[in-house]
Amino acid sequence: MCGILLHYAPLKSDNHCFVDEYVEDIADGHSQRSKTTAFFDSMVPYIKSRGPDYSSLRVSSEHSTAWYSSVLSLREPFTSQSVKVGNRFILQFNGELYNQEITAHDNDTQFIVSKLQEGYHDVCQIIRQLSGEFAYTLYDLQQRKFYYGRDNVGKRSLSYHLSAITGELYISSVSGAIPGFKDCIAGVVYVYDTESKTLDDSIKLESQYFITKKLDEELTCLDSTVEQLYGMLSLAVRKRVLSIHPLHLEQSPVGVLFSGGLDCSVIAALICEQLQKYPVCRRTIELLNVGFENPRTGILPQETPDRILAKRSTKLLRKLYPEIDIRLIEIDVSYEDYLRVRPHVIKLMYPKNTEMDLSIAMAFYFASGRMGEVCDSSGNIMQSSRNGIVLFSGLGADELYGGYHKLANKSPSELKEELTRQINNIHDRNLNRDDKVIADNGVEVRYPFLDHDVIKFSTEEIPINYKVNKMILRRLASHQLSLGLISDEPKRAIQFGARSAKMTKDGNKHGTDLLS
Structure with a gap:
């Protein structure tokens, strides 16, 4: 994972005077030597937080561009960012690739470089x-074009600001609350031609996903479909576990954003299965559960619904996988801490600015932080912090398998239409916000349910009636993973389970209300 910040300013002035340089492993604030803009300099700490292992600044006066990059190194050989590819390209890459050609000893950035070098x-x-x-x-140094964008689902955040008058361009993993920045649409390759000052946003990586309308009212294919889905989810988890460098797996346990509910419990169980199969990995998993002190209700963090459920689910997982060191990380957030970080989280999640977005963002921000009480199987506190830098999320299950309450009474055709809309809009509805706040803690989140092959299978092959109240995923949980009562747990949004919503006595606010 890394942070991306780019600034192209074609108009030369005292405020846009680019001085050629390339500085590695720079400290916060060093970017001021680039003489770009105050905004560029103000964004450096945000980008640095996303990649605490390494950072660099590259400036080209010929091309009127500055690139600031930070790196969280999860694969070897280590590759610094940005990367100059011959005399043709300069690349910034943030993410993880799972192409079959990339072996356990390869770096995904170098994989792209090799393609360009060919x-x-x-x-x-x-x-x-x-x-x-x-x-x-x-x-492209020769054609003087910028290409930028996100994967087809949009699992990593990226924003841009383009001046229609001057042609000045900013691209950033996180923009802060700066008016004019737009989140990139998932799957679009943006091409900005500096010669003509034109932006082409018509190039799509793939077509949209469409939910199948087929029915299997007799459930004749249910068991075989569940088996296929189980195999695909297992592979998606395996790729995301084994692509972590072994040294990291030894030193930093895999983490799961854990409410104790169906989606995250399925992911946790699948990770445990992978850790059993590959003994070279450290057999430790951390289940990260957050609870808020809510002054409106008087509920303490340890009394929140998600905390109670997480303890029950953790107990079952420990019973199923006794050889795995399963640690429940109890993250208690005081109201004072909530108020302290609130302005920072609001800036991180921009342009999202509703009460609901904030309550969700706050939950993920604290859940992905480095503090929390680690409880062993006997309930003893082992330590007061955690070490994991790779987190897994169950996001996507509701959109693929019909988990939201509002879908319960829809007809098959209505359910098809709504799920199609939700999976294609998940980049804007969830992923931009979540990646911005989680990555600020110097950790990376991975989404097995949003694996491309899992989405394709789930949208094109699974009959629509299997997706009423997540029937197919509940069946997988009970039959393939023996998760018992967890498979019957109702959907509960994180902001309500963790009690991060409606924190004040002004409890009549709606989730869609804009922040004041």
């Missing part, structure tokens, strides 16, 4: 070959 310079075609979760910028 002399095959159809940039859009190279991007179409990438399988994983990523965002990128790529500058």
Whole structure:
């Protein structure tokens, strides 16, 4: 994972005077030497937080561009960012690739570099070959064009600001609350031609996903479909576990954003299965559960619904996988801490600015932080912090398998239409916000349910009636993973389970209300 910040300013002035340089492993604030803008300098700490292992600044006066990059290194060999590819390209890449050609000893950034070095310079075609979760910028030094965008689902955040008058361009993983920034649409390759000052946003990596309308009212194919889905989810989890460098797996346990509910429990169980199969990995998993002190209700963090459920689910997982060290990380957030970080989280999640977005963002921000009480199987507190830098999320299950309450009474045709809309809009509804707040803690989140092959199978092959109240996923949980009562747990949104919503006595606010 890394942070991306790019600034192109074609008009030379005292405020846009680019001085050629390339500085590695720079400290916060060093970017001021680039003489770009105050905004660029103000964004450096945000980008640095996303990649605490390494950072660099590259500036080209000839091309009137500055690139600031930060790196969280999860694969070897280590590759610094940004990368100059011969005399043709400058690349910034944030994400993880799972192409079959990439072995356990390969680096995904170098995989892209090798494609570019082969002399095959159809940039859009190279991007179409990438399988994983990523965002990128790529500058063609000869044609003077910027390419930038996100994967087809949008699992990594990327925003941009383009002046229609001057042609000045900013691209950033996170923009802060700066008016004019737009989140990139998932799966679009943006191409900005600096000569003509035109932006082409018509190039799509793939077509949209469409939910099948087929029915299996007799449930004749249910068991075989569940088995197929189980195999695909297992593979999606395996790729995301084994692509972590073994040294990290030894030192930093895999983490799961854990409410104790169906989706995250399925992911946790699948990770445990993978850790059993590959004994070279450290057999430790951390289940991260957050609870808020809510002054409106008087509920303490340890009394929240998600905390109670997480303890029950953790107990079952420990019973199923006794050889795995399963640690429940209890993250208690005081109201004072909530108020302290609130302004920072509001800036991180921009342009999202509703009460609901904030309550969800706050939950993920604290859940992905580095503090929390680690409880063993006997309830003893082992330590007061955690070490994991890779987190897994169950996001996507509701959109693929019909988990939201409002879907319960819809007809098959209505359910098909609504789920199609939700999976294609998940980049804007969830992923932009979640990646911005989680990555600020110097950790990376991975989404097995949003694996491209899982989505394709789930949208095109699973009959629509299997998706009423998540029937197919509940069956997988009970039959393939023996999750018992967890498979019957109703859907509960994180902001209500963790009690991060409606924190004040002004409890009549709606989730869609704008922040004041």
